[in-house]
Amino acid sequence: MNIVQKKSPNFWAGRKGYRPEGVVIHIMDGTLVGTDSWFANPASQVSAHYGVGRTGEVHQYVKEEDTAWHAGRVDAPVWKLIKPNINPNLYTIGIEHEGKPDDVWTDAMKQASAALIREICQRWQIPIDRGHIVGHFEIFSKKPNCPARDKKIIDELVAMASPQTPPPSQVEEGVKKIEEGLKILKGI
Ligand SMILES: [Zn+2]
DSSP states (O other), rough: OOOOOOSOOESSSSSSTTOOEEEEEEEBBBOOHHHHHHHOOGGGGOOEEEOOOTTEEEEOOOTSSSEEESSSBBBSSOTTTTTTTSSSGGGEEEEEEEOOOEEEEEEEEHHHHHHHHHHHHHHHHHOOOOOTEEEGGBBTTTTSSOOOOTTHHHHHHHHHTTTOOOHHHHHHHHHHHHHHHHHHTTTT
């Protein structure tokens, strides 16, 4: 996939011995262009690994091997894989998305984000499920609408990113073929 590099100064080199074990989904609450400049500003003290725009454009701010600053605050976390007293930035990859918490996501943004999630999870052997792809709100309850007011978007991204979920029609087709093959084997 085509990724535009937009290096941010806001990161730690390396991960202090940790590795990515989850992907955190965020909403920019603004534009991709605005986020580019906010993450480029050392005074902001924030970043994410990626930003996905409403047209499907993908920007990379921090290398996956390095620690971006997107989910460092923990408040009433509900994520099951949270590690007590360890900064979540050290073991997650952060993806920002263009828009506001009430916006309907464009197909282009969903598809680009899902493709990116799939690639990240394959690279780091992270299972593509709701336990490993989480909303920021699941780590930091004071951001209840990050990435969205309607949390279904995360389920949708997980479903789209899963390479092993063929559409039901394809499953039916496969079952039919197996049944036909069995008939031939049995000589019916
Ligand atoms: Zn967030």
